[in-house]
Amino acid sequence: MTKRTIRKVLGYGALALLLLAALAAWKIARREPQPLPRGPLLPPAAQAAQLPPPNPERNAYFGETHLHTSYSMDANLFGTRNDPRTAYRFAKGEEVEIPETGLRQRLRAPLDFAAVTDHAEGLGLYAQCNTPGSSGYWSIDCVGMRNQVLLVFPRLFKANIQSGPERAHYPEGGCGADGRACITAARDVWRDTQNAANEHYQPGRFTTLIGFEYSPTLADGGMIHRNVLFRGHQVPDNVFGAGDGFAEDLLRWLDVQCKAPACSALAIPHNPNFSWGLMFGDRNADASPITPEALKLRARYETLVEVFQAKGSSECAAGLSVNDEQCGFENFWPVCTPEQAKIDAKTGQHAAHCVAETDLVRGVLKKGLQLQRQLGFNPYRFGFVGATDNHNGTPGDTDEATYKGHGGSNDGAPEQRLGLSSTPVSRTLGIKGTEINPGGLAGVWAEQNTREAIFDALQRRETWGTSGTRLRARLFGGFALPAGLAQRPDRISAAYASGVPMGGDLGAPGSAAAAPRFFAWAQRDVNSAPLQKLQIVKGWLKADGSTAERVWDVACSDGLKPQAGRCPANGATVDLSNCQPSSGQGAAELAVDWVDPDFRSEQQAFYYLRVLENPVCRYSQRDALAAGKPHPAGFAPTIQERAWTSPIWYTAK
Template sequence: MLHIHIARRVIKGLAVVGLLGLSPQLLALQPDERCDHFTPEKRPFFGDLHVHTRYSLDASTQGTQTTPAEAYQFARGERIGVQPWNADGTAQRSLQLARPLDFAMVSDHAELIGEVEMCNNPDVSGHNSWQCRFYRAWPRGAFYLFNYMAAMRASHLGLCGEDGALCRDAALAPWQEMRDAAEAYNDRSSACAFTTFIGYEWTGVAPPTGGNLHRNVVFRSGEVPELPVSYIDTPGETLLWDALETGCNDSGSGCEALVIPHNSNLSAGQMFALQRPDGSPLDADYAAQRQRMEPLVEIMQHKGASECFYAPGVTRDELCAFEQLPRDNIARFNTPPKPDTGFLRDTWQQGLSQQEQLGVNPFRFGVIASTDTHLGAPGAVSESRFLGHGGDGVPALKAVPPGLPDKLEYNPGGLAVIWAEQNTRDALFDAMQRREAYGTSGPRIVSRLFAGFDLQPELCAAPDMATQGYAQGVPMGSELGPAPVGASLTLLLAAQQDAGVAAQPGLPLQKIQVVKGWLDATGERHEQVYDVAGDPEPQGSVDTRSCATAGTGHASLCTVWRDPDFDPAQRAFYYSRVIENPSCRWSQRLCVAGGVDCSRPETVGEGFEGCCAAEHRPVVQERAWSSPVWYQPATL
């Protein structure tokens, strides 16, 4: 039976590859074979796990026509049309990455795949329903109506039939197309040049706060459910985890999934609530299941950063102000952001408290970043070539120059970086499960962290630094402890600037910081930020009138840092933050290109009004955040 199963998989794979015009050699590599670049010490692979195409309602209703296959073509470095679109279906503008990604995943919304297909395909039953006529006549109105019903009411509209069967049937073809595209563009040759994952977004909003509950589901292999499990099917995170464990991870079919919560900065405190969806307190079973199913969270994307909150008098860490949004919920309810509404640093501290109470930390998350592009443009993170990302921002059809292509509060998004032996699904998925990953705000900064006891400064100069790091300590995302008697916790931290390309070189680094959170003997939570390598203040500068950069910085940084306040009896976590020299933000670059001088109102043309708005941020310091390491003291 096993041989029959393998034969069917090969035949299916060959058929898909032939359909999309790719070489059958892409299916040659077997899961247990090594890529040409295999290295036991691991290397960083850069990718994007949050990508929407024409099958997401919030992309389709604003004119995005990019297919899943085209999204993967773009990620591999091919030029595609992105937006806006002419009547004949051709794009007025196109885009191409300066450097291909190593991996990507199309993550269209599960909840409305069937409705989008039904309303766009005349051959599907329900195409002429009033809901689909409304969708085609007033796409922006349909954006709000359909999303409200699916994400806030966990319900289909009437076009799906009483039990939703019509929309489930309509979803089969686009879900198969997503799977086929991922299978076809996954490079299985020994070059392992590009890896794809099959996945989707589970999209819910918590009533009555309007808090974002969105999560991306990532599958290890081509063995996936017949249809994605949506928020309509499972209106709560525990219901989603149960469904994935029952129908996938524990099914014996070879299916395996993990879940990544995203942009928790807009969750109104609901993404990491301290009670179950039914209001009951968290328990050890909940904590253990969450730790199994959600090893990573998204720390940065198009809709802001979720590391930490900044407000004068609330925190002394001014770098927390980076890409902070002016609200705390995705529904745009009129509530100001608060320090405890989904920011990860506070959540990691709550996890230490929960572990003391439950014996298991439900919030032991590593981090990645991604774009959340709604143009089918994975990895389009350049500040100098930002076209907007659609979705909740400026609709793609309206993002036409001249002027700013998106709302000032949004940004080009970030990248997921995974430390793995090779660029294959198995190796990358394993690394995600063990949390050996980090996120950047866009640049391809290389960041590494090992934790141990009494690591020595000589490691920075060692040719086998990584080998010794694994032998003497643990990498980012791991647990460490308890400490030997008399030992101190030490971190080996290394970073390299983005190498860039000839036309767009990377910027030097300013510094590496360590962020520590811990519980004292009374259970009170504390945090501290340490500058551990580089320059406390920027030695580089940027002229916002021309966006030219100047000054000095560091191509690479490395240090072995000893925690001066280490107490072997205290639970703690540590993560690194690598800071780049200042540069012009995307909005300022376009303002300069548009000839805007805010002291001369006559230079502020239509579409450039945001250049002179009070909330405009002309300068950005890009960065990379590591996954934490957690120190666990001896159990009393």
């Protein structure tokens, strides 16, 4: 019996588990385990090369903060055999195989930094399932994992589900009744994850950040995950997963296990559009009422948020934001009805498969302004990053023109990506294949390409997220920022000297009549479309405690000027028959000085820059052309790639 035949048979229903058990001692169970490298923990190799001197004006670096390899249960089950070392080689520019496709892939340009963040919950299970003689080796779950029996995916996914005070648990078959076997075994995989990062760290050329993903799930595919990243090689001796506690327990664990200055960590909430109101609601992860103490702990570790990734945009949504046509970009779920938006006191969640105000980062930023007034501090001062959540072990694989899927057997074929056939993930999460996109990238402005400099940039929020391209973006603000910076050759040094970069606070105005000035700049990705325009997004707190927002187009391409706050169309188009863009439109660089015309010194506020490129074909249009199929209804065949800078805040005194 071939593996293909077995997997087909095992897709037919609950009786498959009995069949799997009966076959466990036969041919299916004889697949060779994946060897787990074992050995002592090794520090980063000594670097003989001289580091380039730090750049006080800071360099732009692009990287990956959310990446899965064969050490993640779901990626492994879907055929991924690319381990962390393979992932780092891919990030450096090597060609690797896309799992389950036979296709090869290579980045157009290497990344500057990357973090492998495999699911903490699966590290021990991976070791149990691939160590002959372990207590879980012959369990149904482990036999299924080794042989890619997709029927076990819902079983293992369900183990990570938490609901109200009921937390997730370790899979009993592979981990034992108390999970102890997997907790112990996880140390070996975690040690190897660290060794892989330390082996591939090349200060000045390529930075690896040690990390893992804390991955509790909610009913109907909801997620309140965090990607935990560390500053150096001094890290805890094990990971913390959903079976070990709630999100607040994770942060308390970091507080104990990761003591500065030897150890520093960040916990990045990912795609809040899947959090059913719980990630940034008024309750803790266990549905108990949230407290100021819990919010202060979150403010210390959660300085960033994923604004974009493979599961869509979490910036804003069409129907929730006023007068912002760009909020329809890569939305995954519809806006909740008033009835759907009601929070269940038992779970802290609203209805699944829809978004409310605080499932989106703009709404969370506005909520932070309200909490600033109520508590005296803002727990939601988030900087922005983009990421892929790639499960092929191919970090930064975000090019629409060459996208071949991100989850092994789930989307390795065009028919799956076009939604013509379902997969275990699409069925479990209640989604269509076409809703997934290639994902985004994280950009940082840092003095050097080292762990310390990259991490410090992430921590101070001098970051921007993109929808997958490598366009560069900067935003500075200040009450003393000089006019005309956009035309000055020393504009960056002058901006640092007289203002604050994205992620900062404007401070107090020099006079009651003063309004803050901003300098915004962006540069195109030479491998993507030219720039179309720059936009400033503002949110503020009104006297009655409610919030408001507004978007201004502040710089237009092709010599056009904003009219009533909007740029005229620049005429850029795409030929859908061959995906060729029109030529001649767009800009290689845009820069502008802007003063807030509506500033009120008594109003808390935030500002961020959004950059839009000209349209290009979405990957799904290219798939449809290649497969000779019509483009799926309900999805745009083109996409305007973009970037979002971290906000700059104004805190009224």
